[in-house]
Amino acid sequence: xxxxxxxxxxxxxxxxxxxxxxxxxxxxxxxxxxxxxxxxxxxxxxxxxxxxxxxxxxxxxxxxxxxxxxxxxxxxxxxxxxxxxxxxxxxxxxxxxxxxxxxxxxxxxxxxxxxxxxxxxxxxxxxxxxxxxxxxxxxxxxxxxxxxxxxxxxxxxxxxxxxxxxxxxxxxxxxxxxxxxxxxxxxxxxxxxxxxx
Numbered sequence: 001x002x003x004x005x006x007x008x009x010x011x012x013x014x015x016x017x018x019x020x021x022x023x024x025x026x027x028x029x030x031x032x033x034x035x036x037x038x039x040x041x042x043x044x045x046x047x048x049x050x051x052x053x054x055x056x057x058x059x060x061x062x063x064x065x066x067x068x069x070x071x072x073x074x075x076x077x078x079x080x081x082x083x084x085x086x087x088x089x090x091x092x093x094x095x096x097x098x099x100x101x102x103x104x105x106x107x108x109x110x111x112x113x114x115x116x117x118x119x120x121x122x123x124x125x126x127x128x129x130x131x132x133x134x135x136x137x138x139x140x141x142x143x144x145x146x147x148x149x150x151x152x153x154x155x156x157x158x159x160x161x162x163x164x165x166x167x168x169x170x171x172x173x174x175x176x177x178x179x180x181x182x183x184x185x186x187x188x189x190x191x192x193x194x195x196x197x
Contacts, residue, residue, distance in 0.1 A: 010142035013082070015075045025088075027079035028188040031072055037115040037185045043069050044177055050155035052170040063156055070152045073177070074145060080180055081141045084132040089187035091126045102126050113189055117182035119175075124183065128190075131183035135176045147173050 013021055020027050035043070046061050047069065061069075091105060102122050110116045117125060124131050139147070147169065 011081065011140050013078050015071065016078050016082075020075070020079065021082065024079035024082045025188070025191060027075050028184045029192075031076045032185055032188055034072060037181060040181050041178060044073075044174070044181065047151060047155055048170060048174045051151040052154065052167075061155060066152060066155050070148060074148060076180065076184060077141065077144050077148075080132045080184065081136065083129065084136055087127070087129050089128045089183075089190040115185070117186055119178050120182050120186075124179070125186065128183035128186045131179045135180055138172060138176060144173065144176075 016024070016027065031040070043061075043065075047066060050061050050066075091102070099122070102125075106122065106125055120128070120131065135144075151173075
């Protein structure tokens with residue numbers, strides 16, 4: 001019984017305020033109001049490299065930039081945790097049965113939007129909320145927080161501590177965050193389009 005209680009408390013929401021907990025979509029809109037999707041993806045890659053790669057060069061990210069983006073990313077992950085069971089941004093057709101329609105729709109949507117996901121499968125583009133559900137099968141909320149906290153400390157550190165992060169852990173978390181950024185961006189864009197139509 002104690003273990004169950006501990007697990008629940010580990011996955012608690014810490015960074016979101018009450019309004020954001022009530023309406024986690026606000027967090028998505030806020031995340032992408034700070035920067036465009038490609039810039040968030042570049043930041044993530046630089047952060048990953050600063051945290052996980054030993055280099056003779058100085059770190060690419062300034063400490064204030066790192067902390068700021070760390071907090072934005074944690075807020076997005078907490079919002080995703082709250083939204084993981086919702087079917088948001090879903091297109092109104094079945095991608096399995098109607099592959100040609102899905103491809104046509106994606107091609108059309110890609111032309112309308114400033115940026116478009118490059119790392120999501122057709123199925124994930126049709127159902128972007130499935131990405132949120134899948135990412136929390138790999139690690140729970142507290143797992144991502146602990147790993148990103150390590151990334152933050154590693155990226156801020158002047159010395160390299162190879163033992164603290166396994167390569168597979170870094171790759172897995174990085175890939176999941178890329179998909180999270182793209183899926184939440186797509187969800188946010190589709191919600192805006194629905195509100196405006």
